[in-house]
Amino acid sequence: MPPSDHALDLPERISFSALTAQAIRRGIDRGAWAGALPSERRLSEVLQVSRPTIRRALAILVREGTLDGPRARQLRTIRAGGGARPSLNRRVIFLSHEQPEQCPPIGSLAFSEIRTVLERLRFTTEFLVCQERSLAAQQRKLAAYFARNRVLSYVLLSLNQELQMWLAGRGVPAMVLGSCHPAVRLPSFDLDNHAVGRSAAGLLLSRGHRRIAFLVPDSNGIGDLATEAGFTEAVRLHAAGDEVQARIVRHDGTPAGLRVRLDALLAGPAPPTGLLVAKPRAALVALVHLLGRGVAVPGRVSIICRDQDDVFGDLRPQLAHFSYDGRGIVRRLGRALAQLAATGVAVARPYRVFPRFVSGTSLARPG
Amino acid sequence: MPPSDHALDLPERISFSALTAQAIRRGIDRGAWAGALPSERRLSEVLQVSRPTIRRALAILVREGTLDGPRARQLRTIRAGGGARPSLNRRVIFLSHEQPEQCPPIGSLAFSEIRTVLERLRFTTEFLVCQERSLAAQQRKLAAYFARNRVLSYVLLSLNQELQMWLAGRGVPAMVLGSCHPAVRLPSFDLDNHAVGRSAAGLLLSRGHRRIAFLVPDSNGIGDLATEAGFTEAVRLHAAGDEVQARIVRHDGTPAGLRVRLDALLAGPAPPTGLLVAKPRAALVALVHLLGRGVAVPGRVSIICRDQDDVFGDLRPQLAHFSYDGRGIVRRLGRALAQLAATGVAVARPYRVFPRFVSGTSLARPG
DNA sequence: CTTTCCTGGTTACTCAGGATGACCAGCGCA
DNA sequence: TGCGCTGGTCATCCTGAGTAACCAGGAAAG
Numbered sequence: 001m002p003p004s005d006h007a008l009d010l011p012e013r014i015s016f017s018a019l020t021a022q023a024i025r026r027g028i029d030r031g032a033w034a035g036a037l038p039s040e041r042r043l044s045e046v047l048q049v050s051r052p053t054i055r056r057a058l059a060i061l062v063r064e065g066t067l068d069g070p071r072a073r074q075l076r077t078i079r080a081g082g083g084a085r086p087s088l089n090r091r092v093i094f095l096s097h098e099q100p101e102q103c104p105p106i107g108s109l110a111f112s113e114i115r116t117v118l119e120r121l122r123f124t125t126e127f128l129v130c131q132e133r134s135l136a137a138q139q140r141k142l143a144a145y146f147a148r149n150r151v152l153s154y155v156l157l158s159l160n161q162e163l164q165m166w167l168a169g170r171g172v173p174a175m176v177l178g179s180c181h182p183a184v185r186l187p188s189f190d191l192d193n194h195a196v197g198r199s200a201a202g203l204l205l206s207r208g209h210r211r212i213a214f215l216v217p218d219s220n221g222i223g224d225l226a227t228e229a230g231f232t233e234a235v236r237l238h239a240a241g242d243e244v245q246a247r248i249v250r251h252d253g254t255p256a257g258l259r260v261r262l263d264a265l266l267a268g269p270a271p272p273t274g275l276l277v278a279k280p281r282a283a284l285v286a287l288v289h290l291l292g293r294g295v296a297v298p299g300r301v302s303i304i305c306r307d308q309d310d311v312f313g314d315l316r317p318q319l320a321h322f323s324y325d326g327r328g329i330v331r332r333l334g335r336a337l338a339q340l341a342a343t344g345v346a347v348a349r350p351y352r353v354f355p356r357f358v359s360g361t362s363l364a365r366p367g
Numbered sequence: 368m369p370p371s372d373h374a375l376d377l378p379e380r381i382s383f384s385a386l387t388a389q390a391i392r393r394g395i396d397r398g399a400w401a402g403a404l405p406s407e408r409r410l411s412e413v414l415q416v417s418r419p420t421i422r423r424a425l426a427i428l429v430r431e432g433t434l435d436g437p438r439a440r441q442l443r444t445i446r447a448g449g450g451a452r453p454s455l456n457r458r459v460i461f462l463s464h465e466q467p468e469q470c471p472p473i474g475s476l477a478f479s480e481i482r483t484v485l486e487r488l489r490f491t492t493e494f495l496v497c498q499e500r501s502l503a504a505q506q507r508k509l510a511a512y513f514a515r516n517r518v519l520s521y522v523l524l525s526l527n528q529e530l531q532m533w534l535a536g537r538g539v540p541a542m543v544l545g546s547c548h549p550a551v552r553l554p555s556f557d558l559d560n561h562a563v564g565r566s567a568a569g570l571l572l573s574r575g576h577r578r579i580a581f582l583v584p585d586s587n588g589i590g591d592l593a594t595e596a597g598f599t600e601a602v603r604l605h606a607a608g609d610e611v612q613a614r615i616v617r618h619d620g621t622p623a624g625l626r627v628r629l630d631a632l633l634a635g636p637a638p639p640t641g642l643l644v645a646k647p648r649a650a651l652v653a654l655v656h657l658l659g660r661g662v663a664v665p666g667r668v669s670i671i672c673r674d675q676d677d678v679f680g681d682l683r684p685q686l687a688h689f690s691y692d693g694r695g696i697v698r699r700l701g702r703a704l705a706q707l708a709a710t711g712v713a714v715a716r717p718y719r720v721f722p723r724f725v726s727g728t729s730l731a732r733p734g
Numbered sequence: 735c736t737t738t739c740c741t742g743g744t745t746a747c748t749c750a751g752g753a754t755g756a757c758c759a760g761c762g763c764a
Numbered sequence: 765t766g767c768g769c770t771g772g773t774c775a776t777c778c779t780g781a782g783t784a785a786c787c788a789g790g791a792a793a794g
Contacts (some may be wrong), residue, residue, distance in 0.1 A: 010414055011383065011390040019378040027375045039741060047377055048484065048698060049780045070742060112479030119486055139794060214461045255681040257774065272763090281678060284651075288682045293656035311648060316624040383752065406770060417753045422772085695783090713751090738793075745786070754777080761770075 009051050017056035024057055025066060028078055034148050036077045037067065058157070073097055089152055090341055092118060094127045094177075095142075095164075097219055102281055103157040114330050121334050123152070123341075124181030135162050146172065153340055155333070156186075160220040175336060175346060176223040177329070187336050188350040189329045193223040196322050196355055197230025200276045201246070203312050203320075203357065205238050208365045209274035209302065211245045213265060215286065216278040217253035226304055231276065245270060255285045262289055266301075273366035274302045280309035283319055287362070298364035308358075318360030324353050377487060380702060383575075384423035385709040387416050391424055392433060395445055403445060404434065410517050420540045423710075428709040445595035456519055459485060459706055461494045461544075462509075463524035464586065481697050488701050490519070490708075502529050513539060520707055523553075523701070527587045542703060544696070546590035547717060555705035555717040556696045560590040560673075562721055563689050564597025567643045567671050568613070570724065572605050574730045576669065580632060582625065582653065583645040583698035585617035591645055594673055598643065612637060622652045629656055633668075640733035641669045648688055655730070675725075686725030691720050 024043070027033065037043065040058070044051045061067040068077045078354055096103050100111045115125050128145065132138045142163075154174040156164060161181050168184045180188035197214070204212045214231045216224045228248055235246040249265060251257040265271055277283040283305035290297055297303055297317050305312065305321035312319035332351050340346040382416065391410070394400065407425070411418045428434040434445060448550065461467070467478045484493050495512065498507045509530075521541040523531060528548050534541055535551045547555035564581070571579045581598045583591045595615055602613040615631060618624040632638055643652040650672035657664055664670055664684050672688035679686035699718050707713040 009390055009393060011416065013383070014378065015779095016378065023376055023378040025616065030375075032375055040743095041741085044374065048487070049378060053781060099575040112482070116482065119483075132793070134793075140792085214766090226559055255683075259683065281681065284678055285681050285683075288655060288658060291655065292664070292683060294661070297659070311651055314648065314652050316622075316626065316652075316659060360766095407772095408770090419754090420752060698782095716750095730750095737794090739791090741788100741790080743789105744785090745789080748781100748783080750779105750781085752777100752779085754775105756774080756776105758773075759771095762768090764765100764767080 017053050020053055020057035021060040023047060031150060040206050077205055080346055089150055090123045090127050091151045092123045092153055092155060092337060093151050094155045094157055100127050117194060117330050117334050121338060123337055139166060153337060158221045158223055161222050177333060179226050181222050185348050187346045187348050188349055189333055192352050192354050193226035194230040196306055197227035198234040201231045201234035204274035211270055211272040212274040213247040213249050213272040214276045216250050218250035219253055227278060258282055258285055259289050262286060267339055276304050276306060278306045280305060280307045298362050302364055303362040317362040320360035320363040322355035323358045324355040329353060371734055381709050382704055384420050387420055387424035390414060427710050442679040456517060457490045458518040459490045459492050459520055459522060459704060460518050461522045461524055464497055483699050485698050488705060490704060505530055506533060518678055520704060525588045525590060528589050540673055544700060546593055548589050552715050554713045554715050557699055557717055557719050559719050559721050560593035560599035563673055565601040568598045568601035570643035578615040578637055578639040579641040580616050580639040581643045582616050584620040599612035625649055625652055626656050629653060643671050643673060645673045647672060647674045665729050669731055670729040684729040687730040688726035689722035690725045691722035696720060
C-alpha cells in the first residue's frame, strides 16, 4: 500500500450543474430575485449556461428544498426563508418602449458608451423593453417586474407621458434620460426637443418651403410632443402674413405605417416640399422609400432628421440632421447615479443639451 | 436585447485539470513535498485522478512557473520561491483596423453584447484601433504597445493578413474574432465567408443573372478575401457552358470611392445586373446611391449584402443579406478566454458559423 | 372572443474532456 | 543483464454539457 500524503486536499469533482446550482443559490441569498425565479430560458441567458444544465441545477435545488417545483406552469417559487437580505445594490434598469438602438436621446452608438461608463462605475445595467400597446398592459408588466426585482434606479428613455407620470406617482426610483414631462419632478437629462422642432421648422421656412410636415410616431413620447410643439410654434410665429401649411403627421411607428403616410402625403392635393422626420431609422426608411418611388430628394422633397445616425453623412444626399455629443449627458447620468447610490437621493435639476444642426444636401430650396 | 441580472456570479467554468493543478499547488504551498514532486503515477494515485489529467495539470504549473520541466527523466523540481507566482491577468484588448461599429464579424449590436458578457466573466476589455496606412507603422505602434502592457490576450478583429501573421509569428497571445488566415494557428471564431461568397454567387446565378459583381473594400481583410474566393469558385463551377461575367470590384472603403466604382460599373459596356456588397454600411450607401440615380432596385440591379444590419428588413426594397446570431460566437469567445486565464493555453480549434440567407426584395430575376 | 407569446417538458444529436489501459525509450541499480 | 522506475504517447470508451428542435398548456394582449 502506498503511503498517503495527508496534507493534500483532493481536487473536488463537482459537476457543472452543481456549480450552477450553487450560483443560483447565492443569487437567491443575495436577494437578486424575490418570490420566484426567472424562467429557465432567462436563467440560461443570464448565467451563460445551456438550458439542460439549468434544468439539472434547478432539479438539485428542488431536491434540497430551496425551491418549490413549478406550480401549474408557473415560475418556480423560492421557499420561504430565502434569506432575502436587502443589500445595497447598484442595479440600474433602462426602461423604454423601444429597442435600445432606436431610442432617440442616445443613438445606438451612445448606448454602448453609456453601458461602458456605468459599468466602469460598478453599476450593472439592464435593458427592459415595454412594448405592449395598451397602457394597462404596460403598467401590469412593470408592476410585476417591480414586485420581483430590487433595483437602485430606473432610467426612463423616451417613455410616453402617461407611463412617466404613473411611475413618478408610484414613487419608483427613476431618472429620465431624454425628454421629461414638465410636471414630473425627476432628475432628467434632456435634449431640448422643443428648440430642435422650432429650429427645424425655421430652417425649412427660411429656405422658402411653405408646405411642410413633421413625421412622428404616435407613441406620445414626450420628446416627440416637445418637438411637435416647437415645430408648430415656429410656424405660428413665422406665418404672420405668409400662407404656410404645416402638418403633423403621426404614423404607427412601423416602417410600413410610415410609408403609407408618406404615400398619402405625396398623393394629396398639396404635397409638402419639406419634411422633418423624428427618429433616425424612420428618416432612413423615408429617404429610401422616396428615392425608390422616383421622388427626388431634395428636388421634390427636402428632408431633415431630428435625430442623428452616423450613416447620414455617408449617404448622398447627405441627410441634414441635428446632432450632439452624448458624452456630457453620460457623465452627468453617471454622477447622478453615484450620488443616488451613496446618499439615497439624487438632485432633480434637469440637464439640457442643445443639439447643433448638421447641414446636408437633403435640404435645399423647394423645386 | 434581453435584460440580464448582473447581481450574480456566473458559475465558474473550470476544467478538472485546472482544479487538479490548484490542488497540487496547494500541496506545494503546504510543504507536502520537498524539492521535487512525486512521479505522475504516484500523484495520480494520491489525488485519485487519471494520469492524463495529472499531466495536463503539471503542464499548467510548468507554464505558470511553479514547476520546472522534468530534467533528463528526473522528477519535476519545484521552483524556488514558489510563493510569488505571476498570475495571469484578465485584461483583454480588441485589436482592429476600424472602429468597433464597423467590424463585420460582429455588428455594432453584438459588440456591446460582447463587452457585457466578458465583463460579467470578470475580464476587462479595451479597444485598440490600428489605422496606420503602412504595415511598418502598424507594427511599430503595436510593438511599442506590447512592450508597455501586459495583457491576457488580444482579440483580433478583421485584421489584414500581413499583420495577423506577424502577430502569430511573434507569439503574441491572441485569438481571432472573424476570419482567420488558414496558415495562422490561433483560436478563431469565424464566419464561413467562403461559403457565403459561394452561396451568394449561386443565388445570383440561379436567379438568372449572368453579369455579376462583388463590391469589396481593398483592405485585404481575410474575410473579404475568403468571400471573394468563394464567389469566384461558385462562378467557375457554374459557368461550365454558360457565359457568365463575374467581376471583383475593389473600392477604397470610403462612401465616395464606392460611388465612383458603382458609376463606372453602370456606365460600362455590360453593366452587371446582380451585386454582392461587403459591409452593411457600404450596402446602404450603394442602395441609396443607385435609387438616387434612378437605377431601379431590383429592376435593373439586384443587391445582396454579405453582412447584416437590422435596418435592412425595414427598407423597401428589403436588402437581401446574410445573417447569423452572434451570441454563440460570444459565448465561445468567453469560454476560450476563461480557459486561457485558467490554464495558460486555449485550444486552437476554429469555430465556424454559417450565416443563413435572409431573402429580400432587393434580389429578383434580371430585367 | 382569437391569437400570440411564453412557460415547462422532452427529444435526438454532437462534441469536448476525463478515464482507462497499453506501449515506448531512457535511466539507475541490484 | 534484467528489473523497475521515469516521462512521453496513443487508441478507445463514456459521461456530461451544448444545441436545436419540438410539444401542450396557459396567460395575456388585442
